Amino acid sequence: WIFMFNKFLISSLNKDLATSKLINFRFYKIIFMIIISIIVSVAIKWVGILLINSLLTLPAAAAKNISKSMKQYMILSLFFSIVSGVLGFAISYFLGSSSAPVIVLFSSIIYVFSHISKKLELLKLNKKISPAAPENFFILLNKFATLVLFRF
Secondary structure, three states: OOOOHHHHHHHHHOHHHHHHOOOOHHHHHHHHHHHHHHHHHHHHHHHOHHHHHHHHHHHHHHHHHHOOOHHHHHHHHHHHHHHHHHHHHHHHHHHOOOHHHHHHHHHHHHHHHHHHHHHHHHHHHHHOOOOOOOOOHHHHHHHHHHHHHOOO
16 A cells, blocks of 8 residues: 555546556456445444444545545544544443444534535635634644644
8 A cells, every 4th residue: 555555546536646646557457446435345344334434425425524635534534433433432432322422423423514514614704703602623623634643
């Protein structure tokens, strides 16, 4: 994965760009589909279809809402997946319930907060709210991640 990341990234963004860089677009598309299908088919046996669908879509959608770069998008997506999984397992253990619905619930909560954060940030940009106004937690998280974690 480390050696093929840039080729996967270019192939997923733009087919013409990948072709111009002499990257075999079809090959990387097929490899990516094979990897995803193997991961999903193995994971379905372990945790079920509801959890797989939520872990594939909700953390990525939440990260897309608050990320500013592709690197930040991937790291936040992974972070949200891990957080929802760990919290879901911990809470379900203490409640004595099934873990998959609790993990899905945490993934959904993270997505809803990221969506609200995105809307508030757009509202702030459009209406020019004063900087002294109280900010949403995910806006502060985004600023922290941008300033500290993803500084080059």
